[in-house]
Amino acid sequence: MTLAAGGARPGPPPPVIDAEGLEKSYARESGLEVRALRGLDLRVQRGEYLAIMGPSGSGKSTLLQILGCLDAPTAGSYRLAGEEVARMDEDALAEVRNRRIGFVFQAFNLLPGASALRNVALPLMYRGVRPGQRAERAAAALARVGLADRLDHRPNELSGGQRQRVAIARALVTEPDILLADEPTGNLDSRTGREVLALFDALHDEGRTVLLVTHEAEVAERTDRVVHIRDGRVESIQTAGPRAAAPVGAAPEGAP
Amino acid sequence: MILENLRSAFEALAANRLRSVLTLLGVMIGVFAVTTTVSLGAIATAGITGQLQAFGNQALFITPNEDNPASTAFSDADIDALSRLPVSVLRQRSVRGVARAGTEEASLVLNGVTANAPQVDRTIKLARGRYFSEDEDRRAAPVMVLSADAREALFPSDPNPVGREVSVTVGSSRTFYTVIGAKEPLTGAFSFAASASADVPLQTLYQVYPSVTRGEYPFLPLTVSLERDLGDIEAQVGAVLARRRGADTFRIQTIEGALTLFKTITTILQAVLGGIGAVSLLVGGIGILNIMLVSVTERTREIGLRKALGARKGVILQQFLIEAVALTVVGGLIGLAAAIGTLYLAVALVPFLDQVVLSPFTVLLGLFVSVVTGIVFGVWPASRAANLSPIEALRYE
Secondary structure (H helix, E strand, O other): OHHHHHHHOOOOOOOOEEEEEEEEEEEOOOOOEEEEEEEEEEEEOOOOEEEEEOOOOOOHHHHHHHHOOOOOOOEEEEEEOOEEOOOOOHHHHHHHHHHHEEEEOOOOOOOOOOOHHHHHHHHHHHHOOOHHHHHHHHHHHHHHOOOHHHOOOOHHHOOHHHHHHHHHHHHHOOOOOEEEEEOOOOOOOHHHHHHHHHHHHHHHHOOOOEEEEEOOHHHHOOOOEEEEEEOOEEEEEEOOOOOOOOOOOOHHHHOO | OHHHHHHHHHHHHHHOHHHHHHHHHHHHHHHHHHHHHHHHHHHHHHHHHHHHHHHOEEEEEEEEOOOOOOOOOEEHHHHHHHHOOOEEEOOEEEEEEEEEEOOEEEEEEEEEEOOOHHHHOOOOOEEEEOOOOHHHHHHOOOEEEEOHHHHHHHOOOOOOOOOOEEEEEEOOEEEEEEEEEEEOOOOHHHHHHOOOEEEEEHHHHHHHOOOOOOOEEOOEEEEEEOOOOHHHHHHHHHHHHHHHHOOOOEEEEEHHHHOHHHHHHHHHHHHHHHHHHHHHHHHHHHHHHHHHHHHHHHOHHHHHHHHHOOOOHHHHHHHHHHHHHHHHHHHHHHHHHHHHHHHHHHHHHOOOOOOOOOOHHHHHHHHHHHHHHHHHHHHHHHHHHHOOOHHHHHHOO
């Protein structure tokens, strides 16, 4: 328990995600209260490769929204890269999303009228980066995902796999603390899906923190650690998978 | 950021070209009406000023004060006193009679004037023949210069009546005159003053019609050269007459007063156009409001995405506001262009108006009105967009 305050001390870097006792309830129109999260704890270290799994209704979407700073928890604490974000207002959350989080969505969510380059440059615009620099960094991000020759293509001129790679480039371009991918292969055929997952593997190997939300065991297997959610709580944590480098749990925090 | 928003605004408008065009129609008509209204006022004023300049002089018109029974006609001594001021005074007496030429017959006003009338009254322009001379005035020669209306009434098939005879019956006396000239029709702002009349030498009028008392003038037309300040001269004329005749015995009118009707018509036209403009802008604005609400709904997912990527409320608000303003400004520009075209057309067709006056103020007003319409009717849809929750927006199908 005392270890939770680690972020304030010099020494090991704080966990990227440090959530404690997250609760989220919604009031249904019927007046019924739905408790989507019921005191969920989650800690993700820098450089981790993690999957969140759970059946529908388990609260995994709600968790992702809170972790992605799209929504605030009803109760509990959420420290993102050492910064408490659970009580932030909307504009402050927008800035945190822009600075710290790279989203990859199941449906890609690219702007249909804009070229790959402009799609990728979009988050940099909201950060206030000057246009010349935006294009440069966006082109570099597209090169990283293997689309250096598709800068001027619009989404409808790209294949599904290419579109998702544009979306990944858009998530990478701000150098976020964590990549959050929500069913990133859900709209892709299995071969293209594997290519996209291979890209996440490679990004992890470069030292990035990657969190996948999925219901496919095949996808989850590639990660270091799989967190199973049920009824708004962590049901079990599994450190299976060939890529696991260290035992998961208290060990990384206890290292010094 | 603003440039980027501007760009995405035009992309969004271009993506729905037909819808955009239909939407901006209302604003277009509104701005068209507003700018036309303002310009029309300026053009009409310039038209009046132009007419007065073409007239060559400023004019005053002095009459006795009819409300004052002690007020009498003006005398030669009054005229001599006024002539010391930098004004030209026209001695003029009129009688009404019936004119006959061949089988044609018409009611006619005979104006007895001095030979300098064309110099004093610049609206006198001769189409045919000549004006009478000082010598003919002195001799009381029976000659006349017909107005265009009189020529038309008496010699409908003959544009050149010079040398022909006209008999004029006043009361029981009948006199024959030789036509020596015919005037051009009155143009522009003066055309409403056109009537069937004929100018004859003043001495002729006195001699033929003894009932017209010499040296009594029921009104005095005065002209003042353009370099003089009319108000100043008016004051001096007033002072001279007040000293000679007493205050309250006369009235001084300016020719601008005679153009009041013209100005009234212009004002009514402006009010009607202004009303159309206001209604069009309102309806156009509601169209913008409607289409922007549709656009926000259609692009809910896009808004959610932009927010997820870090767009603050203010940025989204700005994006949609710029889109609404872009729509109205494009409409406004088209309206302005149409207005300018219409003004040129109006000037070409309406004789009163002689040049297009287009001030930068008018153009700026048109643009200002467009921008304000865009902001007023765009702010609600834009704030709806800005206040969307990112989760709801991303989930929207």
